[in-house]
Amino acid sequence: MSERLVLTRQTLVWALLLGFTIVSWAIGHTHFAWISSGALVLVLAFVKVTFVVREFMEVRHAPLWLKFLTGTWIVVACALLVILYTNAL
């Protein structure tokens, strides 16, 4: 019983999200010649958001209109914030 509750897809997603958090923190302290580390951190934040929306909020099983709305928000918000951030550099 406990195995089926703990060793699940959600647990894998949780571990991935924690891993992405550490990677984001490391990127924030690194300088790259080819890309803005801040932009990379923002994109990674929206990758994490995508996991939360699809897996924890169960949007991957939701009706198409909700997949479309949440997907559109993720793409538009990520692009807007990355553009505003990099334009100021």
Added chain:
Amino acid sequence: MASDRKTAHLPGEEGIWLFVIGDMVMFTALFAIMLHYRSKNLEVFGAAHRLLDQRLGLVNTALMLSSSWCVATAVRSARTGRFAATRALLIAAALCGILFACIKYIEWAEKIKVGLNPTTNDFFMFYFALTGIHLVHVVIGTVVLIFLSKTRWAQGARGNTMRNLESGATFWHLVDLLWIVLFALLYLVP
């Protein structure tokens, strides 16, 4: 099992999703306004950002992600009739919410003690405003989780009882995802 479901399922009420999308759009507008101000005060934002305690931000991120896992697993356990596990997981998630709020209080108190407040500069105005609005979400979400943990599952995981749990879970995951973006914007981006 949730991952085996073949037909589409809307978790929770339609109304909660309307609120979630509206909140996402509102926060995006606030984030965009903050970045606009940042573009006009790069040096001020850069120096002020370095005054934040990233360790506390990291701990709060781990708490948010873990509480979301608890809530997602609570929904899953309710669907399979394991209501004791559902109750325990919801209480664990609410405890994460309470710890998050305590750490936020410590963080704010430290800032205010050294003279950093919303009037210090634009960065700290956004820092206190955005984390403050988010904290209101955390408090509401925590109260909802405690309320949901008291659910009587006499009818099993059906109808309104299950829908209420899914709606509360959806709201909590919104609180989590808003923090993910806030943490990146305020604490991590150089």
